[in-house]
Amino acid sequence: MKIHEYQAKQLLAKSGVAVPRGVVAKSAAEAAEAFKQLNGKLAVVKSQIHAGGRGKGRFKEQPEQPGVVLVRSADEAKANASRMLGGTLVTIQTGAEGKTVQTLFVEEGLDIAAELYAAVVVDRESRRPVLILSSEGGMDIEEVAAHSPEKILREPIDAGYGLHAFQATKLAFRLGLKGQAIRSAAEFLPKLVRFFLDHDCSMTEINPLVVTGDGRLIAIDAKVTFDDNALFRHKEATELRDLAEEEPAEVRAADAGLSYVKLDGNIGCLVNGAGLAMSTMDLIKLHGGEPANFLDVGGGASVDQVSEAFRIILADANVQAVLVNIFGGIMKCDTIATALLEAYDKIGFKVPLVVRLEGTNVELARKMLAESGKSITTAVDLTDAAKKVVASLQK
């Protein structure tokens, strides 16, 4: 689960991680008020969306307006905010459709001496969290990794303890920090790691992590993603969820215990199991079609789940045909066929439906589908299923 920058910073501040002073603004007047409240010569007005690249991003309605802007007066804050709020911000990460900006975060301007990069993630290979640091802050870390991998430091973390003091000091020296900044890093880095561990994050990224002229380390951007599987023990984090930032169909699917990801094609898929669901998308593509979605209906495939899955797939206006691919192992194929037929009636199918079942009692299931009098095409194997569903589009 992702959260907004301002929410991340509020949580980080609670854990003692240094962040700039900032005020949330939901209107242009609030943005002007925020500028006054911060009481400085400079402030930064930042669009709050769940996507990166905001500084370089522009608004659809206001092509000159950047998603993050430096302002020098309350009036300037107000004028910018009025162009930003309610606008559609398009960044490198939002896709062409962009995201609507509902909230701004107004922060104090800082005297920046250097920009660093810091992130904590779980490293799959070493099976432990790792703190990633770089002296090249403010840039895309993948770019740094590609061009100057020697500038990226990776420090393994003891998940039971956190970052040891000596590790923080060692890293500060390796980053080339001097004087007060070394002491500041020795405080900042262990707290950042502690935040990651305490909140069951899957990622905490500070880019840039700035060093101020007087040697303080401050997180001027923050991207925090939580491990969905650990949300049950983080009520506070769960409350920060912004459903407006998520794909509505994916939210609906998750509520029904289905795993769904919307894609751009026109062939909807309903499959049991994540691996088979991904393979079914690949199979459609291999035979010249374009999958409209990933959908794992789970092991059970009950009437209710199948019905809801069909509803979600068919709510996508791009879908012109549907492929059902289910390997019935423990669950028998005739049970699945019964669920499919019931769901078919409940939904009122208007696009071609191709069904490929395999496993226990498959003959019986195929007979049930064939004799149902419904316009359902049965397939004998995976390839046959893909060919038939792709062909159904051309009719």
Added chain:
Amino acid sequence: MSILVDKSTKIITQGITGKAGLFHSQQCRAYAAEHRPDDDVIVGGVTPGKGGTEIDGFPVFNTVEEARQKTGANCSLIFVPPPFAADAIMESADAGMDLIVAITEGIPVLDMVKAYDYVATTKSRLVGPNCPGVITPGVAKIGIMPGYIHQPGKVGLISKSGTLTYEAAWQLGNLGLGQSTAVGIGGDPIIGTTFIDLLEMFEADPGTEAILLIGEIGGTAEIEAAEYIKANISKPCAAFIAGMTAPPGKRMGHAGAIISGGQGTAAEKIQALRAAGVEVADSPADMGTAMKRAMK
């Protein structure tokens, strides 16, 4: 011959009084009864607080330690719910189980970091979590896979996915190729047993003549496996990688199935496997035939 599971394997189920735990324990018992009617293979279960009771003929114990002492079990099958599953894995390792098969999906990643480290200090081997389990066809089924689709044979099967494993076993069966052992390693970012661990075991197993790997997007395990195969495996290998069409940055069902920072794509994994001489199936319909081609 086989790996991980043989006739000496005696199994208990952790979480046996839960719905899934009981159902699959019954299925595993039925599989054992069909293939080895004279042996006691599934010997009981553990649910803290319900020790001393019985459920459908299975004795229930409070702790894994007690279950092991009283039944002689050396393997545990875990269906404990996600918030408590990592602890159940550690309990099992502490009790000295040789093999721990964790079926549970949805364990917090940081819990698995700790459980993995803990298991590593013991002699236990962990398979999973978030996996269908392990089966040595005709000997023992430790997991949730439908037993009858796995025929005894000489292909070692290693897979990150459940239903895709069934699909592969089905295709192999239709071609007359059974399995020595089929292992679902799981779709989570942190798992106990990797492709490489199993490649090493299958290479050493005289009952295995060829190896089929089923991977997916996310992480780099398949690329490391490719390098390992090139350097260490003499037996023919085939593979399939799911997720050619998966968009970057989106989790495809499995917690670990995500392309992040441009890493973990199907294309790079397929390329690495092909470079290592592995016969890679382009279509999920050709997993069995790819194995057959590799064995020629």
